Amino acid sequence: GHYVNPSIIAAQLEGGAIFAASAALFQELTFENGRLQQTNFDTFPVMRMNECPEIETHIVDSNEKSGGIGEPGVPCTAPAIANAVFAATGKRIRKLPIRMTEAV
Numbered sequence: 001g002h003y004v005n006p007s008i009i010a011a012q013l014e015g016g017a018i019f020a021a022s023a024a025l026f027q028e029l030t031f032e033n034g035r036l037q038q039t040n041f042d043t044f045p046v047m048r049m050n051e052c053p054e055i056e057t058h059i060v061d062s063n064e065k066s067g068g069i070g071e072p073g074v075p076c077t078a079p080a081i082a083n084a085v086f087a088a089t090g091k092r093i094r095k096l097p098i099r100m101t102e103a104v
Helices: 006-025 077-089
Strands: none
Touching: 006 077
C-alpha cells in the first residue's frame, strides 16, 4: 500500500528480523521440576548490536490496501537462517533454537 515514512517501515522490519533471529539462535524454553524457567522477557536473550547482521530493506511500491508492517520480517527469518546453514553444511535444521554444534 501507500506509505508515509519509509525509515519507520525499515526500522519495524529490521526489529522484527532481529527479534526472530534472536529466537532462532538463542531463545529456548526449558523446564525444571515441571516449571517453566523463562517466565519473562528478561530471561530471553536478544541479539546485541555487535551480533546483528546488516539488514537491507527494500520497499516495493504497490496499489494494494495499506496494512501493518511490524510482523512481516518475523516468520521468514528462522527458515532463512536454517536454509543458509543447509547451503553451507548440507545439513537440514529441524528445530529451534539452531545450535551450531548440531549443524556441522
